Amino acid sequence: MRTVNAAGLAIGDDAPPRIMGVLNVSKESPYKPSVFNDSAEAAEYVDTELIDQGADIVDIGLESANKKFEVLSAEDELDRLETALAVVESVSGDAVFSIETRYHEVAEAAIEGGFDMVNDICGFADPEMPRVCEEYDVAVAKMASPPDLERPGAVERVDDIYDALELNGFTDKTIVDPAFGGWSEEKTLEDDRETFHRLREFRGYGRPILVSINRKNFLRDVAGRSTEEALSVSLAATAMAVERGAHVVRTHDVAETRDAALIGREFTRERVRETGDIAIEELDVTTAGDAARHLDRLGADTEPAAESVVRTVELTGVSDEERATLDTVAREAGVTFVVGSDRDRLLLLGTPGGFARLRAAVDDPDGTLDAALERLPTA
Missing domain, CATH: 3.20.20.20 (Dihydropteroate synthase-like)
Incomplete structure (x- = not known):
């Protein structure tokens, strides 16, 4: 800046x-x-x-x-x-x-x-x-x-x-x-x-x-x-x-x-750190759109924008069968899948691109899990 x-x-x-x-x-x-x-x-x-x-x-x-x-x-x-x-x-x-x-x-x-x-x-x-x-x-x-x-x-x-x-x-x-x-x-x-x-x-x-x-x-x-x-x-x-x-x-x-x-x-986070001649700035990126603007500013391909922001979501009420499905598909989509000790709560950590791949890969016949995954942040 x-x-x-x-x-x-x-x-x-x-x-x-x-x-x-x-x-x-x-x-x-x-x-x-x-x-x-x-x-x-x-x-x-x-x-x-x-x-x-x-x-x-x-x-x-x-x-x-x-x-x-x-x-x-x-x-x-x-x-x-x-x-x-x-x-x-x-x-x-x-x-x-x-x-x-x-x-x-x-x-x-x-x-x-x-x-x-x-x-x-x-x-x-x-x-x-x-x-x-x-x-x-x-x-x-x-x-x-x-x-x-x-x-x-x-x-x-x-x-x-x-x-x-x-x-x-x-x-x-x-x-x-x-x-x-x-x-x-x-x-x-x-x-x-x-x-x-x-x-x-x-x-x-x-x-x-x-x-x-x-x-x-x-x-x-x-x-x-x-x-x-x-x-x-x-x-x-x-x-x-x-x-x-x-x-x-x-x-x-x-x-x-x-x-x-x-x-x-x-109450704005400090984002710039300097060491010698090298400066590191944490960019103010919270969405794929934010990332795309920075990539465009650099004259770079904006395709990586969807992989530039990590989002964390918590799911509750997931059945054992649905949890097993997510466990398998999450790895393939590049999404981290963490189950709580009581197995009632789980976390998904991933990029908008990873969440989009996860949504596309899940095959849920009764539609309950599909409907929930539709709400994942994919932008």
Whole structure:
């Protein structure tokens, strides 16, 4: 996992989780406490409510990316950029300033005016964006998005996130963002929940991960909370996201999110060990999908993914005859079979590939064992 240097701020496994506070200069943005059109008032908000509360990065948005609103042109964003630049000049606190945009012209003008980082909500749909970020040597958060400047983050299936993130490649300082939120009519709350379940997979890119999950619908729906009541579910998800590998958390609730992120970090397993020139990293692999992403990152055949994760399951209620069948077939499938001393409980230890072979090899006329083995983890 590479560490990205964002204007002196380290972002990666070896750094603390970074908090990205949000300021909007767009009247359309739904979270009104973060919306300003007066640069002096905005600067005070940034100092007192973001930086003083623990924000490492301040992300300034020029427009709402909500699908209900018309997309601003680059010229429209440049008009609003004047307010954002005035805010950066007026802030007294120390933070990395990120400009949220989809246009390379806006990113370049912002960097030249004092911004340190780019948050590209269209994931390099503008093919000039990576060039600008490389020329100015700035970090860039790349959100998964179709190759269309008018459809930010409108990825409709979870598996499409991978192709979207790979659009027009990566810079040396790219941070990946899997794009949580209702960016399109087709995207469902279940899609966001699946993305969150699979968050570890995105570590396969070997790049830091940014998540924007603050008060999102897919979390509020679980607990039946309104936006105003959703802080608790956001904080729970923040700790889980950091434990699963997120490095930057974008939020409106800076102080509380910082605490939740630190808890997630505290209880994340240490995975890197170094001896001399050799470093050993235990990869964050819990599914065959996780393993496949790492193999793909190395340019290797992904077929071994099914043999890369060991799962352990306990079975009870197995008859003597069924136990004998499993004992024979497990060896052939490459699955370890262990019977408890009371013979009522047994363990199966194997890879998803081994469990798939076991399921295929068992011939169970009455179907009881077959039905049980259908529930073995084979992915």
